[in-house]
Amino acid sequence: MIAILAMVFLTGCKNNSSKITIVGSSAMQLLAEQAGNDYRLAHPNSNIVVQGGGSGTGLSQVQAGAVEIGTSDVFAETQKGIKASALRDHPIAVVGIVPITNKDTGVKNLSRQQLEKIFSGEITNWRQVGGKDEEITVINRSKGSGTRSSFEDIVLKGKKAVRSQEQDSNGTVKKIVSSTPGTISYISFPYANDKNIQKISLDGVKPTNKNITTNAWPLWSYEHMYTKGKPNKQIQKFINYMLSDKVQDELIPKIGYLSVNQMKVKRDSNNRITKIGN
Template identity: 70%
Template structure:
């Protein structure tokens, strides 16, 4: 090989990795942290978005709504996801955050199948989680001690459950888990257990979904508030988002995601609701 050709080849070989590194640096990293209830949707949307925008770099993590809100307020992440309104959380200045409601998620009480119960009244459910009812036979089930599994403090799912079912009262001290997935795994394998998870995680035939006042936990019952245990899923940014983050949020709110991805994973589009709920959990009908 002639020396000049060798030098040219060597130069090309050196330029290729430099070009690839340059491409990786051009992509704007978007870190999204918070609600485990919203995590499946954002992960799927992030994967789909990347296929259409190969230079994008979207990192999605859980940790709970409290973590998401505190992290985005501190400027540590581009987006904090939450099941609850930022203004309801201590230590969060909601005026500094921009709210993007992107979906509706249902929440369902679940129990180990061995308890022998498929329906509870709202009062019975509240009495179980506040410790007044301690055995399943008290509500028509098997003679088994009730084991309450709760979500960790800071969980938006827990806040919603306690506000809507316990009327703001705290549940009894019990084992706590920091994600929907870990709750489902424990309830599945431990006799006597009861807890609650978001609808997208409730697709396991080995757990018993509990109706409330004989209303079936189904997305069809949420838009009219017939099934009242639901919450908005929020994406929060600290002030106006940067261009890359704004583009991804626009994608999540696009008709493609709202009509196709949202229902496929188990959520409801915000466009389907016939009622609205404010930060104080007051519900009003949407005017046509």
């Protein structure tokens, strides 16, 4: 009996050690879920659990040791309360961010200055940017959202965002904008393939992954996986899978992300852009 109990205990420990919980960025959730499912099929003893909650949650949870991997759209060193030196960064992919409007606005292109003024509250009617005479309703992402942080860093550059309704997820934002006249918001590229919303070009540049590679489309961020220090063998094995050709060359482009290997420029935590190789 003692021998049987010992075997059960050891088996339980082994099963627990194979569990990897991934929490954080809703922009990366789609990729993490699909890759996690594929990984489980190839590794039957693995247990990959993926949850959203936002980049802030991912970073704080992995820092606390509550989860094995925290996903984030932003660099850990930019977030208050996060000790970046205690975490290890594993950049997995790049994701574009695109402003979207309800189709009734009559607007398909904005300048970066116009976009800034809309989200800072200086422009309040679509007529001011060539659209119909209709009040602009801004839908923002919740505080703690990495997509929001990236968008505001690039677009507002320190300006205060207009007070507005806030939503937690890309999916909810898309649903509200598609059904509510006069609305504008922003979502990640993988969620933007919907005929019921209008994707907005910036200064005549279309929101495409090809334009992201050179920063011609400036609204993008890295999708990071953070671990608390050096990952153990089980976690490193999964991260290696995320960086493998199967994920980088097949899965990532299939669902709308961009492989880190495709980038011709890189962005640092201070939003400085430099050419790769220079």
